[in-house]
Amino acid sequence: MNVGDRIFFDFDKYNVRADQRGQVEKWAAWLKRNPSVRVTIEGHADERGTREYNLGLGERRANSVKDALVASGIDAGRLTTVSYGKERPAVLGSNEAAWAQNRRGVLVVN
Template sequence: MRTNPALIAMLAAGLAVSACSKKPPAQLPPDPGGAVSTETPTASTGPTPGSQADFVATLMGQDTILFDTDQYNIDSADQAALAAQAQWLAKYPAKRATVEGHADERGTREYNLALGERRANAAKNYLVSLGVDAARIATVSYGKERPVALGSDEGSWARNRRAVTVTID
């Protein structure tokens, strides 16, 4: 009887692979999607009242105001957004906020930091004029360092010329 070396190699490989197969565990972990909870569900289905998520959800995009090129003036659309922010802040008098000033990529770093600061201060001053205590609002300028739109076109630049209000927990 003659043995075929290729046949022996295939049989050895098959045995090696079958010896490495995993055995199923004795107890399977619970299914994350279909787990049955014995806890009573909470009534809250939205964001926690007074949180940053609540601020963003309530204002529906009015946490950000936009500016024209090299400008920091508050126009009528900005006034409406800031009025909505002031109403939310009046509802939660213990909350503090930071107004972040931003600029587009054009211009020097120093110029854009100064412009971002003027934008943040303009938004803060308007909020204060609406009755929000100035001590509750801080400002910071990021200049061109934190763009929301990457691109070197007017559409991207327009989205990056902004002031964003962020609540502090």
């Protein structure tokens, strides 16, 4: 696993996409091999929408990833979540290519 690995979400959605589940499964397998590690799951949004809305959306995204990891057998006590909404874009730009990269969940090792 690489620190800062990420998964991506569809516009205005927070469910883990089918094409992203493999990444979550890799995270779960890595966490099982490293039982003392704790991680923070960051939820991010693109620039569209209000600050408040995107903070809530980022929170739902982070919690969705957390729920998927817990469903894979990871102890919830090892997982924390935080939402940055649209405050920390990975890519600058006001186009679909940039927005798609900014709608993400990021796993950060504590």
